[in-house]
Amino acid sequence: MDFKIEQLKQYSLIMEEWVPKEASIAIAAGDQYIYYQAGGHDLHLKAGQKIHPNSVADLVLTRGCRIEAVLEDALFQVPYYGIGYPIEINGEKAALVVILPPHHAVPITSPYKFLTGKQEDEWKPISIEKVSHIESLQKKTWFYANKEPYKTSIPLKELQLRLPDNFLRIHRSYIVNISFIDRIVRDFSSNLLIQLQDGTELPVSQSYMTDVRAVLGF
Numbered sequence: 001m002d003f004k005i006e007q008l009k010q011y012s013l014i015m016e017e018w019v020p021k022e023a024s025i026a027i028a029a030g031d032q033y034i035y036y037q038a039g040g041h042d043l044h045l046k047a048g049q050k051i052h053p054n055s056v057a058d059l060v061l062t063r064g065c066r067i068e069a070v071l072e073d074a075l076f077q078v079p080y081y082g083i084g085y086p087i088e089i090n091g092e093k094a095a096l097v098v099i100l101p102p103h104h105a106v107p108i109t110s111p112y113k114f115l116t117g118k119q120e121d122e123w124k125p126i127s128i129e130k131v132s133h134i135e136s137l138q139k140k141t142w143f144y145a146n147k148e149p150y151k152t153s154i155p156l157k158e159l160q161l162r163l164p165d166n167f168l169r170i171h172r173s174y175i176v177n178i179s180f181i182d183r184i185v186r187d188f189s190s191n192l193l194i195q196l197q198d199g200t201e202l203p204v205s206q207s208y209m210t211d212v213r214a215v216l217g218f
Helices: 005-016 056-063 156-162 206-216
Strands: 024-029 032-037 067-073 078-089 092-100 114-119 122-127 131-137 140-145 148-152 167-171 174-177 181-186 192-196 201-203
Touching: 024 056, 024 078, 056 067, 056 078, 056 092, 114 140, 131 156, 156 174, 167 201, 167 206, 174 201
Parallel strands: none
Antiparallel strands: 024 032, 024 092, 067 078, 078 092, 114 122, 114 148, 131 140, 131 174, 140 148, 167 174, 181 192, 192 201
8 A cells, every 4th residue: 555645644634623732643544554643642653553453443444434432452551532534545445543532532421429339248339529549450440438448340441431520540540539639749760649638649650641730730
């Protein structure tokens, strides 16, 4: 397949008129990406890189229709909200994908007002305002209220879509309730740490640094 870079850039220029500035734009054809323009939410794709199975690009090329999804891909180590469109370039089937942070997804249901957690053989509904943070550990999801851990069957990526706006994803394994943040500091490696009011320390991963700074305004 022979695609001229100037031709591919035209798609990017058209998209820039209506997508947010932080959006990244990718074009895929065959089994690889043929163009990538990084935005604020950068998945670090490269032209020539193979399409990962079950990515938005893969789903568009496989199904031949518009795809909208929030995915948490092991390849990228960070959730992303992607909208993919089937297009044709020089007669070849291709996929145009707009990549955004997951909070751009339109919620299909109202935010959680409570979470029901399990402790031993008991289940207890906890008001969402009392939840200080949520953690994914060893393929299980835990949330914490009054320093007590509760297990839930809802995966972190699904929780993220239905939590109120004061909850912030800071790491592949952590979501924090902003209301419980005491301070933000740096560790010995100059990485950011979020300290909660109860003394809990949670790391901010590089993948979420841009989102954390944007939401918290520093």
